[in-house]
Amino acid sequence: MTDYFALLGQGRSPWLDPEELKQAFHARSLLGHPDVQSEDHDARKAEGAFAELNEAYQVLRDPKRRLHHLLTLEGSAVNAQAAAIPADLEALFPKIAELTQTADALAQRLAATANNLVRTLARPELTQTKVRLEKTLATLTQLHDSALTELKATRETWSADDVRNLYFRFSYLTRWMTQLKEKQLQLNV
Incomplete structure (x- = not known):
């Protein structure tokens, strides 16, 4: 399982500052956006990485989803x-x-x-x-x-x-x- 906290350079915490999270997402998005890649192979690879980055941002900005992800990463599954x-x-x-x-x-x-x-x-x-x-x-x-x-x-x-x-x-x-x-x-x- 991908650690979305690490992917966005955030420490594992139940609370994340929304503005800091947004800035981290935008900074990483600029580096790996598929439109920046010139070759087909790199562009396809970048699309997958960008999709995962976007998913990480969507999960971490939602308190419920972030808490579920944190519990899963910490080995404390939600029943x-x-x-x-x-x-x-x-x-x-x-x-x-x-x-x-x-x-x-x-x-x-x-x-x-x-x-x-x-x-x-x-x-x-x-x-x-x-x-x-x-x-x-x-x-x-x-x-x-x-x-x-x-x-x-x-x-x-x-x-x-x-x-x-x-x-x-x-x-x-x-x-x-x-x-x-x-x-x-x-x-x-």
Whole structure:
């Protein structure tokens, strides 16, 4: 497995400064970009190296993917089946499930009808569901920001357990945020 931290000249750490990471990526990209290579063989080789460099950057700039990569490199595999919802997020799980189901049902009902009266009568429920989605997304965003702050604090000293816990926190938060944003899009059609 390629060490993406080494590929981009970064130390193995749960937290990486986004601007430093971006600068390291751009500096290495300029050196090995396929357009710079003149011969076909070199260009093909450079394309593969550039693709790997790009993948390294994409992984390391995303906290969840970076933590997973770090755990894998450190020999502390992530067991998704053993992942319990972090205790402070556990109360959100049924709320998000119910909100997702409500938004799905409403979106299906609205998509199934062309009747303007039915759409007009559903407007209060639609507005209420959109407000609930916005509020829940705001809560998740605050929790995500808190997790980023916690992640930043682990820059110097960290354990595999700390990293694993943060990985699961980011996993749930990003998954839920993505789901709720999809529901917002479905209801805006």
